[in-house]
Amino acid sequence: MRVLGVDPGLTRCGLGVVDGGTGRTVRCVAVGVARTPVDADLANRLLALADEVESWLDLHQPEVVAIERVFSQHNVRTAMGTAQAGGVVALLAARRGLPVAFHTPSEVKAAVTGSGKADKAQVTTMVTKLLGLREAPRPADAADALALGICHLWRAPLISRLAQAEARAAELARNHRARLAQAANNKGVAR
Amino acid sequence: MRVLGVDPGLTRCGLGVVDGGTGRTVRCVAVGVARTPVDADLANRLLALADEVESWLDLHQPEVVAIERVFSQHNVRTAMGTAQAGGVVALLAARRGLPVAFHTPSEVKAAVTGSGKADKAQVTTMVTKLLGLREAPRPADAADALALGICHLWRAPLISRLAQAEARAAELARNHRARLAQAANNKGVAR
Secondary structure, three states: OEEEEOOOOEEEEEEEEEEEEOOEEEEEEEEEEEOOOOOOEEEEEHHHHHHHHHHHHHHOOOOEEEOOOOOOOHHHHHHHHHHHHHHHHHHHHHHHHOEEEEHHHHHHHHHHHHHHOOOHHHHHHHHHHHOOOOOOOHHHHHHHHHHHHHHHHHHHHHHHHHHHHHHHHHHHHHHHHHHHHHHHHHHHHHO | OEEEEEEOOEEEEEEEEEEEEOOOOOEEEEEEEOOOOOOOOOOHHHHHHOOOOOOOHHHHHOOOOEEEEEOOOHHHHHHHHOOOOOHHHHHHHHHHHEEEEEOHHHHHHHHHHHOOOHHHHHHHHHHHHHHHOOOOOOHHHHHHHHHHHHHHHHHHHHHHHHHHHHHHHOOOOOOOHHHHHHEEEEEEEEO
16 A cells, blocks of 8 residues: 655645555655745645645555644644645545545654654654665655654554444444344333 | 635635625625535545535636634634635635635624624624625624625725835835945945
């Protein structure tokens, strides 16, 4: 499976394409950063970002897009820009019929370093190691995008097994309720 | 000038088209709310919203899109959804070459009620009055979208005059610096 990992942002948006192989093997296909001019207005920054992301989707043809889920940041203005950028990327993927997954920063950190509280340097070190890269991807946003891709490849099977288990549990509960209703009905008839 | 006002949101996105006439006259062209299913995943909600907004842009052909600027909300999750929806609308407008303006909730309230702290009921009352509507637009998101359109029509001339004044001031400052440099140069030559 090929994943496009996206660390959304207006000033720097990390983009990383990762292929998953058998077991936990992962391979880096492409990594980079989309930048948009700080002095441009918001709509034009989103437009420039969208054009760049479209060309990555065209070129690398990922099967799924994994985006970092933003909860909050110290700087509300930055957080809003990040959310707007993430929304635009999700739209572009959905328009191509690609599934979109969101992972929180701590899920991503935990996936690649084993700790949800790892710092940026640790994430970069592990990404470099896991993908067998000769040098560390720079800037940190690029490394984060690759970490998102890896996180998705490793979490996706778990998420789908969990969804299956939940669907199965819901079905069993429905059957159980139906049998109880049937039994109550029969009792009524017997009376 | 025709404005599409957008009060962004995933559950309810207010949409209002307002025409500006001479002076401060304003006319309601269309008003409504785009809703997306709460149980759908985020990317598909953004996709559904985008489809609805595209059809409004096709149908009403606004010359500018005015979007409410989100700063923060009590519920961070809601604020992020709102920002993502706003980002998507801004992208769609920019892709059509339409200018996009953002106005804060207090700018919108101040424009239509005279107070930046007016409540929702007051905004709805004034929007109904200003547009000469027979009944108040419902829900509040629809009224807010119309208020955004009115706010933009009334603020746009001020914003453009301000931009012109700033450009003129910057030009004067440049000329002044150039004259100072010239004078210093001449002095150097004279020595």
